[in-house]
Amino acid sequence: MSCSPVERPNNQVCASCGKKAPLLAAFLNLLLAIFLAFIGFVSGSRAILGNSLYSFKDFVTSLVVVIGIRVSEKPADVEHPYGHGKIEFVAMLFIGVAIFIASLFLFVHSIRDVWAGLDGTIQVPKLIALWAGIISVIANYKLSTYLHCVGTRRNSPAILATAKHHHSDAIASLFVVGAIIGANIGLLFLDPLVAVIETLDLMRLSAMMLKDSLNGVLDSSMNVGIRPEIESIAQRVPGVRKVSNVGVRQLGQERWIDITIKVDYDKPAREGYQIGLHVKESIMKVLKNIAHVSVSIEPYMP
Secondary structure, X not given: OOOOOOOOOOHHHHHHHHHXXXXXXXXXXXXXXXXXXXXXXXXXXXXXXXXXXXXXXXXXXXXXXXXXXXXXXXXXXXXXXXXXOOHHHHHHHHHHHHHHHHHHHHHHHHHHHHHHHHOOOOOOOOOHHHXXXXXXXXXXXXXHHHXXXXXXXXXXXXXXXXXXHHHHHHHHHHXXXXXXXXXXXXXXXXXXXXXXXXXXXXXHHHHHHHHHXXXXXXXXXXXXXXXXXXXXXXXXXXXXOXXXXXXXXXXXXXXXXXXXXXXXXXXXXXXXXXXXXXXXXXXXXXXXXXXXXXXXXXXXXO
16 A cells, blocks of 8 residues: 555555554664765765755664554553653654754854855865765655655654654755756865754754653643634534544654533433543544543533
8 A cells, every 4th residue: 555645644655664664764774874975085075964964864763663663653551651652752752852962063164164165175075975975865765755755644753753853854955956066066165064954954843852751751732723623523523512532642753632512401410421432432533643542521510
């Protein structure tokens, strides 16, 4: 089955795809890192060497995602009644910190190299680096598209974060290609200047990832857009007079919903229980990636 956001996913295929995706990304990133490092040393391109470091970092962080997904899929137990889903946010937090530190380090060194390029003390990169840059663009774009699809299907924050990073890498590789062309026509400072632009973009991306992961770890409220939808589903259930509260928590790939409904005060407890059960079933039927729905029932006083 193809990975299309329009088609309804098959759970078995989707689960298999999600398990293989990070492993595939890790393997391809390792190959790309070795390839770019070799070309970088042979061609003398600092930008390509920077790209190889990024790919190696992607390899390491992809392994973190693999570990995070495998741990988060463990069932809930006595010590972890809400499951292990938050480990993905921890993994994403680690990725964000790693990207920020590496980007800051490369940023400082690239600033120095810009001045060296203006003085003409940097060697002109060989054209083989140009082809390596083009390969890097294609590889990162393909990985970004694939991982974004898988991450959306599985509602996995860690896979989606990795997809965003690969998209950023594809854009950065385009700048690398331009810098290599520029350096070969006499603009030597372009190679390190592009590295400066790359690192600024990566620091911006890592800051966004850190914000998302901290919101997940600290149980911040989810996008308010899903709350009206949940309320609308509950209001359509016969016997529900009012929805007084809706809470949504993101735990890794799945959501936990707490909802409070009001039913007529004179209804018997058994009928109120059946209404609450109907609300729970309706929400889990309509919405995807719902792990648990807790329904509280209160009397409605006209």
